Amino acid sequence: MLPEACAMVSTFAMLAFPALSMAYAHQQPLYSEFSFNPLEHLSGISPYFEPSDPPKAQSPPQGCEVTKAAYLVRHAAINANDFDYETYLEPFADKLKNTTQDFSTIPELAFLSKWQAPTFEEEELVTRTGRLEAAQLGVQISFRYPHLRLPKRVWASTAERTVVSAEGLIRGLELDDDTINLVQIYEGDEAGADSLTPYSSCPAFSSSRGSQQSSTYVKQYTAPILARLRDMAPRFNWTSNDVVAMFEWCGYDTVVRGSSPFCSLDLFGPDEWLQFEYGQDLMYHHNTGYGNPISGSIGFPWLNATSQLLSSPSSDDDQDIYISFTHRELPPVVLVAMGLFNNSDLTGANDVNATMPLDRVNYHRQWVSSNILPFLTNVAIEQMNCSASYGFKNATDPMYYRVLVNRSPQTLPDCHDGPLGSCSAAGFERFVQSRGQMFQDFDTACEVDYHNSTNVVSFYSSSNNGTAVGKR
Numbered sequence: 001m002l003p004e005a006c007a008m009v010s011t012f013a014m015l016a017f018p019a020l021s022m023a024y025a026h027q028q029p030l031y032s033e034f035s036f037n038p039l040e041h042l043s044g045i046s047p048y049f050e051p052s053d054p055p056k057a058q059s060p061p062q063g064c065e066v067t068k069a070a071y072l073v074r075h076a077a078i079n080a081n082d083f084d085y086e087t088y089l090e091p092f093a094d095k096l097k098n099t100t101q102d103f104s105t106i107p108e109l110a111f112l113s114k115w116q117a118p119t120f121e122e123e124e125l126v127t128r129t130g131r132l133e134a135a136q137l138g139v140q141i142s143f144r145y146p147h148l149r150l151p152k153r154v155w156a157s158t159a160e161r162t163v164v165s166a167e168g169l170i171r172g173l174e175l176d177d178d179t180i181n182l183v184q185i186y187e188g189d190e191a192g193a194d195s196l197t198p199y200s201s202c203p204a205f206s207s208s209r210g211s212q213q214s215s216t217y218v219k220q221y222t223a224p225i226l227a228r229l230r231d232m233a234p235r236f237n238w239t240s241n242d243v244v245a246m247f248e249w250c251g252y253d254t255v256v257r258g259s260s261p262f263c264s265l266d267l268f269g270p271d272e273w274l275q276f277e278y279g280q281d282l283m284y285h286h287n288t289g290y291g292n293p294i295s296g297s298i299g300f301p302w303l304n305a306t307s308q309l310l311s312s313p314s315s316d317d318d319q320d321i322y323i324s325f326t327h328r329e330l331p332p333v334v335l336v337a338m339g340l341f342n343n344s345d346l347t348g349a350n351d352v353n354a355t356m357p358l359d360r361v362n363y364h365r366q367w368v369s370s371n372i373l374p375f376l377t378n379v380a381i382e383q384m385n386c387s388a389s390y391g392f393k394n395a396t397d398p399m400y401y402r403v404l405v406n407r408s409p410q411t412l413p414d415c416h417d418g419p420l421g422s423c424s425a426a427g428f429e430r431f432v433q434s435r436g437q438m439f440q441d442f443d444t445a446c447e448v449d450y451h452n453s454t455n456v457v458s459f460y461s462s463s464n465n466g467t468a469v470g471k472r
Contacts, residue, residue: 036270038250038263043280044328045084045251046374047077048133049406053371056409060382061419063389064400066145068314069382070306070322073137074331075165076130077255077375080123084248092245093117101235109233111261117249118256126164127255133376134165138172141321148320151180153466155459156325157196158184165376166325170469183466185459192453193301193442196326199333201453202446204294210286214279216358218244221275225268247276255375277370278361284369288332290342290352297445299333300436305457307432310383310401311425322460328373335379337435338403339413341366372405380404389419399425 040049052058060066080089096112104113126134142150150173156166163184170180187197199205222240229238246262253260261267268276285291302324309322335341343355343365355362380403387398400418403410415423415431423431439445442455 038273041273041277041370042251043277043369044373045248046370047255048374048376051371052408058407060384064384064386064419066382067385068310068320071378071380073325073378074328075161076134077127078124078161079120080252082123085123088241088245088248092242099236101233106232108266124161126161129255131168134168135172138169142173151319151321153181153183154323155183157187162325167469177471178468181466182469183464190450194454194458198298199329203449204447210283213286214283217282218279281369282356285356285367288329294445295333295336296439297442299337300439301457302334303337306381331373331377331379340410343367386419392419397425401428
């Protein structure tokens, strides 16, 4: 059939069968189903997952080989955060014990008639799944870099949950007993920047910052949920804190028991889970994100020290892989220091708080805490030799750097001149210097009022070799 005839037949079909025309205009894939996992929208309570945001290839660019790597890792899953437990989880569990409401006759809430909170000796202990996931991360890192030497030392702040997480990773990394030592870095209030908890040494940092902004939005999004719950179970004195507690029990119940009825989409719909997530995002944005003007100054010392570790010439006494364990506050301030997940990037404006409104969800934001700081979140900087990469074979310096967040490669602002948006060695050096100039030094930004503070991280070069972990 001639092309003109085909066009006439197609036009005739659309004119003769308008319903068919509409079907083509709005055609959907056959058998497509909407899928939503609440566990990936629980902010800092999310069990570890890899969001692939953006969905770039995780392996190094073709022709590049990783020569060094540094990881900053949040501790693995815990029974419960003290604040969450005392403010939301325990009060809700206690109310369930004392209520006269019969939940058994309410389909969506029937599980509350039998559900009991998990029992544990202490809130902030690493769970069994957390230990397993930490060991699994160790195995994955060893598989990820088969040509690199296993580390001689791993660093962790002194809290039990960070130490236990580091021990789990070491056991996953080690091929034999006692080949990797654990160095514990004291969580002091006067350590300056030379710490894995520098925010604790920062008088200007407030752990409660962001709670007001978050509470404003929580009050708004929980209002219709409360109306629904009060209609279904009027004899239970529902509050906004109860709603937040149920969202949070989904995560904590899961990492303790393996699953939770609170994660049911019959209890909360996908849009409501996204609203909970956004309320958490607001808190972290103003606490350890771009909404806190000192975030970059707290995170930069680790970035600066790590860039020096990776760029220094290798010797037999050095390590190929550096791994450090900390709490949820440090990874996001390091990301701010790098300029990653900045909602206002590429907009030409710098009003970061305007990108996080308190009266509605910004669904197009980059600052999504579930992707940034789930349990065991890890920020990695890799040094790569790209001498075999097409288009870069004749480069004067074959070394390039890239950053990964939970294995997802990120593009650094103002430094993406290498293979697949990686950063050249010279460019990375300039980038780190420019980021340092962008922020005040740690002492100034933190309004340090004690003696013997420091603006640099030096414990990686310390003579403290730590102690062996050994198998259990």
